[in-house]
Amino acid sequence: MLVLKNLNIQRGPLTIVEDGQLSLLAGKTYTILGPNGAGKSTLLKTIFGEVAFSGMMSYKGQVYSNKHPLRWRKPIGYMPQDTMVEASLTALEVVLLGRIDALHMHVSDELLAEAAGVLTLLGIGHLAHHDVMRLSGGQRQLVMFAQVLLRQPEILMLDEPVSALDMHHQLNLLSRVCQYTHEQNLITVMILHDLSLAAQFSDEIILLGNGKIQAQGKPADVLKADIISELYRVDIEILYDSRGLPVIRPMRKN
Template identity: 65%
Template sequence: MLTLEDVHITRGRFLVADRISLSFERGKVYTVLGPNGCGKSSLLKTLFGEVAHRGTIRYGGETLGKLHLQSWRKRIGYMPQDTAAEASLTALEVVLLGRMDALGMHVGDDTLAEAAQVLEQLGIAHLAHRDIMRLSGGQRQIVMFAQVMMRRPEILLLDEPVSALDMHHQLNLLEHVVRYTRENGLITLTVLHDLSLAAQFSDGLVLLGGGKVHAEGTPKDVLQPNLIDGLYQVEVELLYDRLGAPVIRPLRKTG
């Protein structure tokens, strides 16, 4: 279990978290929601050890701190918002960098086969030998996710992983995230802006605003119109899809 106890995070004058306490279980996908600038990305960066905090963040008997930062990060697959690639590498080479700790002058057949399998599962095997710099933003995003998978993480931190993808690839990637999380007993935290997508693909939601947790729980518990109206400053309508997942529809202002 990953736990946060009385965690306080500031970035300059901005309050990201004011003594928040949360717990995340293995084998589940959690999504952090909230309006722009509420600190969703900063929270993930804190869990990766990039942003300082007060309070306690603990996983598997280890507490996040400067002393054990490298060993802490080895357990985490972190995919930030900015996935821009600056080196002229093929998609396959970028994915293989996920196993940098195990790479030498020669890449073993097993490692190559694993990378090829990840690319195939994500539907991008045809991009294996394409220059990453010549791929679309959405294609690069999926390649970077494949690199994260190659790290064999225990915790996945995915900051807006589908922001540049069309609907087909959004669903494909999120389906894979859920399946991989459950099959391997990971703890996965994502940041999404689409509340309805979050409802479909999350076991639990955390609604942030003003440095506080306004709600946490199942999608049906958290996605309540009064909570959404207050935080996002927009009137919404709550519907349900044919599988029973909440659907949030913003309503335009009239008159």
């Protein structure tokens, strides 16, 4: 279990989180939602140990200490929002960098096969030997996600992992995220902008805004018209799909 207690995050004059409480369980996918500027990425970076905070974070009984950030980050696979690769490497080479601690002058056949297998899992095995600089933004995003998976993380943190993907690849990647989370018993925390996608692919929603964690719970319990309208400052209506999951539709003002 990943536990955050009495969490306070301040960026200059802006309060990102005040007295935040979160408990995140293995085998579940959590999505952080909130308007632009609410501090979603900052919260993710705080959990990764990149942003100063007060309060307490613990995982499996280990309490975070800024004296040992690398030890804290070891079980975390973190994919930031900016995944630009500026070196002329193949997609396979970029994925292998996810296990840079295991790389030597000679890369083992086992590690090569593992990296190729992750690419195949994501449906981009045919891109293994393509220059990553020549791939589309969406393809690069999938390659970076493959790199994170190769690290075999216990905690998976993804900042807008589908922002550059079309609908087909959004559904493919998020389906893989959920499947991998459940099969490997991970804690997965991601940031999405599409509330309806979040409802489909999240076990729980964490709603962030106005300097507080406004709610944490199942999508149908958290995605309510009144709180969404207030946080996002739009009129919405909530429909429900065939599985009873909420579909959020913003309403045009006359």
